Amino acid sequence: MPGAASTAPFSLAREHSFADPKALMAIRNLELRARVVVEGFWKGLHRSPYHGFSVEFTEYRQYSPGDDTRYLDWRLYARTDRHYLKRFEDETNLRCHLLVDQSRSMDYGSLTYSKSDYARTLAATLAWFLHGQGDAVGLLSFDERVRDYLPPRHRRGHLRQLMLALEHEPEGRRTDLSEPLRRVAELARKRGLIVLLSDLLTPLDELERSLARLTAAGHEVVLWQTLDPNELAFAFERPMLFQDLESQQDVYVDPQALRSEYQSRLTGHCRQAEVICQKLGASFYRQVTDQPLELALVDFLRGRHRRNKLIRRGTPAFLQR
């Protein structure tokens, strides 16, 4: 969740300065952008007290007779003269699906880049990060239908293919969230991580049902809503015709008269998505495009850490809330 606790096991150094999103987006190569974010993120982490870090939780436990000696940490034994078992999740089996919204609404941007640029960079960053950890990462881009699909793989060249698929510009005239979620439920037979990157500016009637199908199948679902700061603030002054990027429909709006109403309706919409996620045990993050991408990564890892702690305790997440 966005509001991460200060006692999180990993935090970025105070003196660490994040990459300015504007400067970052000025890099044309998507793969390079992702690399800059991840490396900067690592650099920041190394300056902070180390509390353990991984996509999947790891721990040491004292050896007791009967344990499998294959998991003894011999290096630790050499340093401490004590027997510890290294326990960890089977990370190499993590299969992550990145679902990226490529509809025209994502093409809006009041900064020098659009929401789509930001979301694709975020997706690339996650892919780079997970791939670096040895996880299998796949991609499914969609608008009103599924555009590209790359099954999760961890092999040489796969990341490159994924980056190329992410380079495609948004074209879709409509956003349909249920179709990609349905497709990914069909395709992902094994439990895994499903990350949906979208502005969610579409009716959410079908969202709950689609997400429920994934969570029921044991998938960990993360919804990442990407919004432009101007979509939140609606800081227009003069009355004008607003043209829907997807449907091309015009509507004459006086922003000063409609601003509070617009913000209230948008907040309600976002809250609806958030409630659905809470209900189904999915994670929900909102990322505004003027925020550093490293923060998104931090939020993501904190969320996973908290979630895995709950799971380790054997308490279902939805019962903890």
Place this chain on the structure above:
Amino acid sequence: MNFLAPWFLLGALAVAGPVLFHLIRRSARARMPFGSILFLRPTPPRAVRRRKLEHVALLLLRCLSILLLAAVFARPFFPKGNASPPPAGEGRQTVVLLDTSASMRREGLRPKALALAARYLEKASPADRVAVLTFDQQPRTLVSFTDWSAWPVGQRAALAKQRLEAVSLGWGGTHLGLGLTTAAELFPEDANPADVAGLRDVALISDLQEGAKLDGLQGHDWPKGVRVIIERVDPERRGNAGLEILDAAIASAGDGREARARVANARDSVRENFQLGWSSEGGSGFAGKPVQIYLPPGQTRTFSAPALPAGAATGTLRLTGDDEEFDNTAYFAVSEMERVTIAYFGSEPANDPGQLRYYLQRAFPDTPRRQVEVVSAISNSVYSLETLNRAALAIIPTTLNADEVKNVREWLAGGKTALLVLTNAQSGTTVAALTGGVDAEVSEASGEYALFGEVDFTHPIFAPFADPRFSDFSRIHVWKHRRWTIPPALRARVLAKFDDGAPALAEMKIGKGSLLTLTTGWNPSDSQLAVSSKFLPLMQTILDWSGGVAPSRSQFQIGEPIPSPASADDVLQWRKPDGRVVGVATGKPFTETDLPGIYTVQAGSRLRHFAVNLLLDESRTAPTSADDLARVGVPLLVPAWIAAARSPEATQRRLQREDLEARQKPWRWVIIGLFAAALVEIGLSGWLGRHVKTLGVKA
């Protein structure tokens, strides 16, 4: 503030454009792409904004630019009390240029022209200075600036008008270019251009006929501040036809054959049918039947006139059917055959192609005007002085005896010309004898052949060859020539040299006459001169230059001098067509050819007739366009059509306003304001454009 061209202010109505565009481009027209309109609902535009102008500052700047542009074209100026006040101590200088050419003789032109000139005299203030010039083929000063300044202030206009009244129209052609340039040169050159701007006018009072000559105007360096005001005078009736007798037909006409006349009909003529014939004795009708001719307006054609009555020495060809009489008469004098004798001192047979005489006789073929006879020493064993006196030119190819030398020297001293041909090395004695004993060393030149190397084209003999098309003498091979060292005492002028530097042709003065010495012959053994294309014209120019040939022309134009016919008298009495007799020294041309008609002179026993006629260009009386003058660089004050369309009072007012505007030049400030407004408008619109974009996309 007043405007010189106020109708341009109508352009200010264009401000309606920006106002309209600023009303139309309301904010509701701005279209903003947005991620999703899911949470937007239409809000009705507020009524109070419907008629609100957008970007008022920008609109005002645009309107200001249009208004300033209109103001520049309208040529603003600030009126000052009594318009056209000259600066203190500075007065206007005006040259009234009055056309007195023959075409101004048309009905009604003279009174109009004099009235216009008088108005310029009357309106001159005490500080002003006025000069009056008349012109036809030549300009004449009637009143100079000095005269005007010297006269008492109150009597200047009256005195000048008295001189104007005495002006009589001439018969000459219209040399407008010379008149204008002469008038412009009357202004002092050392004045500061800024001080005299609008204060120097040339008022051209003329019928502006298209036959006027504009030579000298193209590229003329006009004094600073001079402006030409065209005051065109129009005749009572339009159209005119005139005639001239073709020069080439003159000689044949005397033989009773048909004369040919060129008739011109002006462009604006209303007549097309004319009659052409010789005038009867009384001058009222035709002698014989006239020829009917048809000539459309604007055309010039040549017609066959009836034959001149047999035995008549003069005739008057008339054209009837035309309203303007001044150019309907052409005078004709029958030219007489001129018989010229050339004294040839050689004794060789005339049919020997190896000798000089053979070619000399063929160098002067008979023409309708001249018959040249080469008289050889065969028929006159010794040339007497009496015989020599009849000769126009003497050619000496041989050694002379003492009597001949004496005669020739005496003959030369009387102003005659002889051509001495050095045919051999012994010719040096002839040179020495003729030049009065100055030793001249003559020897045969060695070498293969010589060419003409240097020719003095400034001498009248070679001047006709000065054109590069005819100046190539280098192709004439000279096989043999004599090397002659000219003693300095002879003060000879070398007219041509060979390529080895030896003189080829030299001129020496013997008394009043000239002795030309050629150091080679034209016979084939000496040179190719006789068979070259240069031989005939060279001999003709030597004959013409010798001065012994009387003028054979009898047809002249107004202002053209008539060469003096040969006579033993010291003074020739010339009788002009108006009966006046003018005495002119023999040998000097008669220059008072200011009247058309027959001029007579008694030369010895012969009464010679010369006809003087108008130029045919004077008959082309259709008015020319002022654009023609502007095209050759005349600084016109206003287009002529405007001047023609305005009354004199309106013209006066307009001139005053233009003077004010020219002095003040407020348009310069308006232009600066226009540029400033345009720059601010560009900057503001650019800033607003960026601002609107920022509002929409990057807020």
